[in-house]
Amino acid sequence: xxxxxxxxxxxxxxxxxxxxxxxxxxxxxxxxxxxxxxxxxxxxxxxxxxxxxxxxxxxxxxxxxxxxxxxxxxxxxxxxxxxxxxxxxxxxxxxxxxxxxxxxxxxxxxxxxxxxxxxxxxxxxxxxxxxxxxxxxxxxxxxxxxxxxxxxxxxxxxxxxxxxxxxxxxxxxxxxxxxxxxxxxxxxxxxxxxxxxxxxxxxxxxxxxxxxxxxxxxxxxxxxxxxxxxxxxxxxxxxxxxxxxxxxxxxxxxxxxxxxxxxxxxxxxxxxxxxxxxxxxxxxxxxxxxxxxxxxxxxxxxxxxxxxxxxxxxxxxxxxxxxxxxxxxxxxxxxxxxxxxxxxxxxxxxxxxxxxxxxxxxxxxxxxxxxxxxxxxxxxxxxxxxxxxxxxxxxxxxxxxxxxxxxxxxxxxxxxxxxxxxxxxxxxxxxxxxxxxxxxxxxxxxxxxxxxxxxxxx
Ligand SMILES: Cc1cc2nc3c(=O)[nH]c(=O)nc-3n(C[C@H](O)[C@H](O)[C@H](O)COP(=O)(O)O)c2cc1C
Numbered sequence: 537x538x539x540x541x542x543x544x545x546x547x548x549x550x551x552x553x554x555x556x557x558x559x560x561x562x563x564x565x566x567x568x569x570x571x572x573x574x575x576x577x578x579x580x581x582x583x584x585x586x587x588x589x590x591x592x593x594x595x596x597x598x599x600x601x602x603x604x605x606x607x608x609x610x611x612x613x614x615x616x617x618x619x620x621x622x623x624x625x626x627x628x629x630x631x632x633x634x635x636x637x638x639x640x641x642x643x644x645x646x647x648x649x650x651x652x653x654x655x656x657x658x659x660x661x662x663x664x665x666x667x668x669x670x671x672x673x674x675x676x677x678x679x680x681x682x683x684x685x686x687x688x689x690x691x692x693x694x695x696x697x698x699x700x701x702x703x704x705x706x707x708x709x710x711x712x713x714x715x716x717x718x719x720x721x722x723x724x725x726x727x728x729x730x731x732x733x734x735x736x737x738x739x740x741x742x743x744x745x746x747x748x749x750x751x752x753x754x755x756x757x758x759x760x761x762x763x764x765x766x767x768x769x770x771x772x773x774x775x776x777x778x779x780x781x782x783x784x785x786x787x788x789x790x791x792x793x794x795x796x797x798x799x800x801x802x803x804x805x806x807x808x809x810x811x812x813x814x815x816x817x818x819x820x821x822x823x824x825x826x827x828x829x830x831x832x833x834x835x836x837x838x839x840x841x842x843x844x845x846x847x848x849x850x851x852x853x854x855x856x857x858x859x860x861x862x863x864x865x866x867x868x869x870x871x872x873x874x875x876x877x878x879x880x881x882x883x884x885x886x887x888x889x890x891x892x893x894x895x896x897x898x899x900x901x902x903x904x905x906x907x908x909x910x911x912x913x914x915x916x917x918x919x920x921x922x923x924x925x926x927x928x929x930x931x932x933x934x935x936x937x938x939x940x941x942x943x944x945x946x947x948x949x950x951x952x953x954x955x956x957x958x959x960x961x962x963x964x965x966x967x968x969x970x971x972x973x974x975x976x977x978x979x980x981x982x983x984x985x986x987x988x989x990x991x992x993x994x
């Protein structure tokens with residue numbers, strides 16, 4: 537029997553990312569800015585042995601933004617507080633490479649990683665909202681390709697900065713002469729297309745080596761970045777078939793990039809409704825979808841297209857030809873909406889409903905939900921799931937009724953195996969590059985180098 541284990545993350549999204557979610561009975565109206573709410577739900581997820589909690593983020597809003605986006609805590613700040621209230625659960629924060637300097641990002645995540653004793657994760661995004669430019673002194677948003685080139689360089693600089701100190705750089709022995717062994721502190725002197733960074737970073741590594749790198753872009757460039765260099769990827773594929781195709785694609789790309797398929801974990805972001813029966817859970821979903829306010833749905837439909845105003849079109853007329861609108865925003869979302877609207881010949885009204893209403897495959901009795909999670913996991917559609925938490929009562933139901941089924945089937949842990957995020961996810965701890973180079977050099981002494989050379993010549 538395979539000892540592969542399903543992983544679980546909880547997206548703590550306060551008052552929610554749908555227009556009506558904040559009205560659910562268990563959701564405090566200040567949830568997105570209430571640190572006690574985050575601590576309480578993170579602790580509950582930790583009691584249930586979840587791998588991580590995850591915080592979404594983006595730096596631009598309009599009055600039409602979803603309730604959680606309008607008024608929320610900054611992810612690293614809030615997770616630093618959650619770190620103090622938890623001991624094992626991973627803490628994953630979203631931060632954009634388009635409007636942050638690598639030195640600041642490396643420092644902030646290294647701090648969260650030490651504060652949490654090796655539980656930090658970074659969801660690397662490039663920001664799809666063009667309006668973000670105005671908050672950072674730019675006239676226009678970076679083009680999509682440039683964003684991903686910048687992200688690639690950004691991430692490699694951050695990782696290099698995290699290795700500034702070898703793990704034994706500082707003395708723990710007060711009788712030794714110096715606090716620092718300067719040969720174990722390394723400048724970077726990076727000069728690249730986007731960044732010039734001298735280094736060294738002024739903070740050492742945690743026991744997981746580097747924070748775990750997540751990535752969430754679904755375009756060609758996003759997939760390549762993830763496959764080449766992320767530890768995990770989030771995806772919004774809605775059906776089993778789409779998720780399977782995405783999974784295959786990412787694992788293939790990883791292998792093409794010289795990695796093993798298991799070096800990157802794939803986490804569909806999903807919503808779950810657990811009911812006393814399949815019918816009851818489906819009725820809950822239908823009732824929720826029935827609350828849809830068409831005006832708000834149109835506004836939400838516009839978000840991947842840089843808040844394009846869809847109310848200007850006849851509501852029962854055909855979905856408009858938008859040209860390449862959205863290609864510089866949330867590209868994969870925008871392309872998917874345009875493709876489906878074209879293929880299914882949707883009207884504007886139908887598109888607003890189709891892309892706002894969620895018909896999740898994970899709706900039903902505890903057994904039905906567990907069966908579907910197991911099917912996706914075993915049939916190569918997911919390594920784990922990132923579950924959107926709306927009303928915390930739903931998290932509670934999932935923990936009490938679905939988690940035990942997964943545990944009884946041997947699919948999910950009953951205890952944490954480790955206390956770092958990286959190890960609990962089954963990922964290797966990266967060696968410090970300078971320590972590794974030193975080791976390689978000692979192993980390849982002049983004599984062995986000569987031997988190796990003569991062998992190769994034969
Ligand atoms: C579960 C999940 C969480 C995500 N969280 C964020 C986020 O917090 N911030 C963000 O800018 N993009 C986030 N994304 C990604 C966007 O939804 C979008 O897919 C991506 O930015 C578009 O990238 P692309 O241009 O490569 O298609 C998330 C995606 C998924 C599936």
